[in-house]
Amino acid sequence: MTPSVNVHQWQQGQVIDLTIDDLSNSGDGVGRWQDRVVFVANTVPGDKLQVRLTRVKPTYGYGKQLNLLEASPDRIRPACIVADKCGGCHWQAVAYPRQLQAKELQIESALQRIGGFESIPMQPILGTTQPLGYRNKVTYPLARGSEGTVKAGYYRQGTHQIVNLNQCPIQHETLNPLLVSAKVAIQERGWSLYNEKKHQGRLRHLGLRIGQHTGQALLTLVTTGYLPDIKEQADQWLSEHTDLVGVCLNINPERTNRVFGDETRCLAGQPYLEEVFLGLRLHIQSTTFFQVNTVQAEKLVKSILAQLDLQGNETVIDAYCGIGTLSLPLAQRSQRCIGIEVQAEAVAQARQNAALNGLHNTDFFAGAVEHLLLEVSTQQSAPIDVAVLDPPRKGCDRNVLEALVKITPGRIVYMSCNPATLARDLKILCSRGYTLNRVQPADFFPQTAHVECVAFLEKV
Template sequence: MSLNQLSTDAENQPQQWQQGNLVEIVIDDLSDTGDGVGRFEERVVFVPDTVPGDRILARLIRVKPKYAYGKLYEILERSPHRRRPSCIVADKCGGCQWQSVAYEYQLKAKFNQVVQAIERIGGFTNPPVDPVLAAPEALGYRNKATYPLSRSAEGQVQAGYYQKGTHQLINLNQCPVQDERLNPLLKEIKQDIYNRGWSIYNETRHQGRLRHLGLRIGRRTGEMLLTLVVTDWTLQELETQAQEWLDRYPKLVGVSLNLNAKATNTIFGEKTRCIAGEAYLVEQFAGLEFQMLPTTFFQVNTEAAEALLEVIKLQLNLQGQEVLVDAYCGIGTLSLPLASQVKQVIGLEVQAAAVEQARFNAWRNNIENATFQLGSVEKALPALTIKPDVVLLDPPRQGCDRTVIDALIATKPQKIVYVSCKPATLARDLKLLCSDGNYELVRVQSADFFPQTSHVECAAFLELVGN
C-alpha cells in the first residue's frame, strides 16, 4: 500500500482521531516503505515494527484527514507471522524493516507490492507477475556494507546505521544481513581507529576526517576490500596501519581511501587511492571473473542476482545472432554473461570508471564481441547507428528519462528487459512503453535481493507486438 492511494481531502475528525491518542488496530498489510498498515474508523494507520496479523495499541504521532502514522505502544495479540529478530538492535536500527516478519510472508508482501504498483501505476489488468524468487540465504547475504562513523559520549568510535527517522547512529559490532566474514573487521577496526586517535567527522560542524567505513567481499573468492571515506588524505601512520590490517586478515587484499570533503549525504567522493595491497578484488559471477573497486556498483546479493540472470537467459531464448544493448551497463554484470549467446553486446554507461572496468572484465574473460561506450543513456541510445534486437535496461531507482523511452519506441527492438529495484518507477515506465500498443508485457519476475527489508528487484519482459 502506498500513500498515493489515499485521499487527503479535509473533513471533520472524530475525537479519537487526534495526535497522541491510543488506538487499537489490527495490522493487515505492509507498506512499500516497510511499515505495518492497519485501519481505525476506516482510516489508514501506518505503524513501524508491526506484522500483519498483530492486534496492537498504537499511539498516533502524526495525523492527517485520511491517514496517520502511529508508534507501537503494545502488542495485544501476536501475529502468527511474527518472528524473533536475529539482530539485538532490530527495533532501533534503520538498516532493516522486516526482521520481525517471517520470511515466507516477506515474499508474499513483496509480490503484492509489485502487483499493486503495476496495476495501479502502470494501469495493467491482471499483469503476468510470477511469485518472487526467494533469496538462497535470508541472512548473511550482503557482499558490501558502508557504515557511517561517529563517537560515543565516552569517546569510543562507533560504526553502524542510523536509527529510524533520525541521524542517531546505532553502534554495531556485527550485522546479521552482511556476510559473516566481515563481522570481525567491523568490530576490530573501530578499535584500531580509536587507538590511532584519528578524528571522526561531525556532520553538524563539518569537522573531522573519517566519515565512513566501507567493507566489500567477493562471496565466491572471499577476497575483501577495506575503504575509509575521508575529508582529506592526511591520516597519521595510515600506511603502517593499513599493512597491519593486511597482515591480520589474510583475505583482505586492499586498503583504500576515498575522498569526500563535501557537505553532502552522498557516501563516496570521486577520487579513491589505494594505500596498501590491491585497488580491487576479484569475484566470480555467472561463470565469469569480475574486477571490482571499492566504489563499483554491484548487486549486494550475488546469489540472488545470479538466479535472476538465469531467468533472463531462459526468457530471452537467444539464438546467437542478436545485437544486445545493455543500457546503464555498469561493469557489464548482466551483459557479459549473455555475450556468448549473442552476436554483439553494446554497453552504455555514464560512469567512466565503470566503462573502464567493463572493458577490462571483457578482456579478462576473453570476450571479444562486447564493446562499452562512455556517455549518458539519454544521449547514447538515440545516437546508436546499429539497430538492437534486445535492449537490457537497469536504470537507477528514479527509472528511465523520457528520452530513453522515446528512443526505445522509435527504435523498436524485438525484446526489452527492464530490471528495476523500485516497482513504482518500473510500472510508470512500462505504462509508457506499452501505451501505444507497440509492446506487450509478457512477464514480470521479481527476486528477493534484499531479505529483511521492503525492497525488491524486478525484471519485466516486453516483446514487440506482431513480433
C-alpha cells in the same frame, strides 16, 4: 496498561486498538481504524496492538506501538538485538514467507495502480534459502559515542543517530571481524571523525566488501583528507586479515550526502577484489556498483537468459551496464553486446572484465544513456534485437524511453529496484507499441521492504 480510547476521535496522542493487515512499501505495518490508514513501524500483519497516534492527517496517520495485545502467527524473533532501533532492516520480526508475499503484492499493486495494467503476467517471486548473511557490501557512517568511543552502524529509524554495531546478521559473516578491527584501529589511532553539521573532522565512512564466491575482501575509508599513519595501518590490516586483499582511501571533501568522492587511492594490496559471477571472473573495486546479493543476482540473471533464449546471432544493447555484470553473460550468448554507462570508471572496468574473460564481441561507451542510446544504436550495422535496462531507483529519463521507441528493438528487458518507477515507465512503453508478457520478481534484500523485479516486453 494504558486504557484504550473507544471514541470517534482522530488526534495526536490518542490511544487506539489496531490490527495490522498489511506491510507498506516503506516497511511499516499498516492497519485501518475508522476508515483511516495507520502506519506503525516494527509490526507484523496479524498483530493486534495498542497504539498511540504520533502524527495524524485527514485520511491517514502514524502510530507508536505501546503494547502487543496478540502476536501474529507470522511474528518471529529477530536475529538482531537492535532490529527495533536500527534503520537497516524493517522486517526481521516478519516470517520470511510473509515477506515474499508482501513483495509480490507491492509489485502487483504498483503495476495496477500506476501502470494501469489489469492482467499482470507475474511469476512467483524468486526467494532465497539465505535470508541472513547475504550482503556482500556495507558502508557505515562513523561517529563518536558519548564516552569518546568510535561508533559505526546504520542510522536509527527516521534520524541521523548511529546505532552502534559490532556485527550485523544480514552482512556476510567475514565482514564482522573486519568491522570490529577497523573500529579498534580508528580508536587507537585517534583519527578525527567527521561532523556533518559542522563540516569538521576527517573520517566519514567505513566501507567493507567481499566476493561471495571467492572470499576476497576490500576495506575502504572515506575521508575529507589525509589521515596520519594511514599507510602503516593499512599494511597492518592486510597482515592481520587473510581474507583482505586491499585497503583503499576514498577522498570526499564536499559538504554532501553522497558517500563516495571522486578520488580513490589504494593504500595496500590491490584496488579491487575478484568475484566469480555465473562462471565469469569480475574485478570489482571499492566504489563500484555491484548487486549486494550475489546469489540472488545470479538466480535472476539466469532467469533473464532463459527467457531471452538467445541464439547467438543477436545484437544486444545494455543500458546502465555498470561493470558488465549483465553485459558479459549476454555477450556469451549473442553476436554483439553494447554497453552504455554514465560512470567512466565503471566503463573501464567493464572493458577489463570483458578482456579478462576473452569476450571480444563487446563495446562499452561512457556517457548518459539519454544522450548516447540513440546515437550508439544507429551506428550499428545490424538492428538492435534486445535492449536491456537497469536504471537507478528514479527510473528512466523520458528521453531514454523515446529513444527506445525510435530504435524499436524486438524485445526489451527492464530490471528495476523500484516498482513505482517501473510501472510508470512500462505504461509509457506499452502505449508506444510494446506489450508486457512476463514479470519476474526476485528478493535481493531479505529483511527489508525493497524488492527487485524484471519485466519482459515485446514489440507488437
